[in-house]
Amino acid sequence: GLCFSDLVGVSFYRLHENPEEEPHILLECDSGVLDALQNHLKLYKIRRKVNITPCLDLSLWAVVPGERAGDLAGSLAPRADQALVLTPDPRTEVMGWRLITKKGANLSEIIPGSHIGNIQDYHRHRYRQGIPEGVRDLPPGVALPLESNLAYMNGVSFTKGCYIGQELTARTHHMGVIRKRLLPVHLSTPLPKDSIPEGTEIFTESGKSAGKFRAGGGELGIALLRLTHVNEQLCLNIEGDKVKLTANIPEWWPKNASK
Secondary structure (H helix, E strand, O other): OEEEEEOOOEEEEEEEOOOOOOOOEEEEEEHHHHHHHHHHHHHHHOOOOOEEEEOOOEEEEEEEEOOOOOOHHHHHHHHHHHOOEEEEOOOOHHHOEEEEEEOOOOHHHHOOOOEEEOHHHHHHHHHHHOOOOHHHHOOOOOOOOOOOOHHHHOOOOOOOOOOOOHHHHHHHHHHOOOOEEEEEEEEOOOOOOOOOOOOOEEEEOOOOEEEEEEEEEOOEEEEEEEHHHOOOOEEEEEOOEEEEEEEOOOOOOOOOOOO
C-alpha cells in the first residue's frame, strides 16, 4: 500500500570537488529556478574548488504511505541498495519518504506492491496537510520562513550563524508572535483549471480581510491566514462568484503551535 509520484518539477545539483568522484551533497530545488539557483551558488563559491552541476540523470520520488502501509521503513530497507538516496522526508512524518533513483529505474522492483500515482496525487496530499513546496507556494521575496511554517519542518536554524534574513527570523521567533501562517484550506467548489491569481484576498463573512490565497488545485489549497480567523467561515471571489472556504490547523504541527 504505497503510492509513488515522480516529482517532475524538481531538479538536483551535485556539489563536489572533483567531477570524477561521487557528489558530497545533492541539493533538491524547484526546476523553475534551476538557472537562478546555480548562479546564486556560484556567486558564493568564490575560489573554492567546488563543482556545481545539474543532475539531469536523477529522478526524485515521494513515497507516500497508503491506508494500510504498515511499517514503511521495513518495506523499504531490504531494497535500499537499489536507491541512490532513501530517507524519511525531513519536513514531517506525514509526507512519507524521499527516494532518489537513476532515470528509468523500475520502481516496482524497489518496492513490490506499490503503485505509481500521478503528480496531482502528490500535490493533493501535501495541500491537504498544508505542506508548501517550490516557488509557487513560497514565492521568493514574498514568503517569510516562520509564516510559512518552515520552523516546523526542519527548515530554519536558530543556532547556526549568518544567512539571509537571519536577524528578522530570529527576532520574530524569540518574540513568539506570529500572527499569520500558511494553512491548508478546503473550498466549497473546485478551483478553475487556470487556478486563481496568487495573493487573491480572502475575507470573513463580515467582510474583514483574513489573508491571501497562495496556491492549490481542485478543492484544496494553502493560504496565508491570520490565525484569529482560522475557525471562521471564510470566502474569496473567483471569477465574480463568492466561494466559501474553511481552514484548519494541521495535526502534524507541534501541539502548542496554533499561537
